[in-house]
Amino acid sequence: MVRGVFEFLDTYGLPLDIVVDRLRQERVVPDWLYLYNRCIESGWNPTSTWERLRIMVGDVYGPDYRLRWELKMRAHIETIPT
Numbered sequence: 001m002v003r004g005v006f007e008f009l010d011t012y013g014l015p016l017d018i019v020v021d022r023l024r025q026e027r028v029v030p031d032w033l034y035l036y037n038r039c040i041e042s043g044w045n046p047t048s049t050w051e052r053l054r055i056m057v058g059d060v061y062g063p064d065y066r067l068r069w070e071l072k073m074r075a076h077i078e079t080i081p082t
Contacts, residue, residue: 002028005035
């Protein structure tokens with residue numbers, strides 16, 4: 001698990017899905033909770049951030065992974081946009 005994905009995106013402006021797919025290819029998983037929280041702390045809208053991450057996770061990892069990811073994230077985040 002790796003932190004710093006947001007800082008990398010913020011610094012270099014690379015698309016989230018490209019960065020996460022490359023991490024997947026290297027068998028590295030982002031710290032999803034840290035990534036979500038950093039996005040929100042940096043002023044990103046919680047609803048659009050949640051949707052963006054949700055869609056990207058499904059695109060990169062597939063729908064089964066996305067469902068498991070979503071359940072785990074909902075267990076750790078107090079307010080998930082609906």
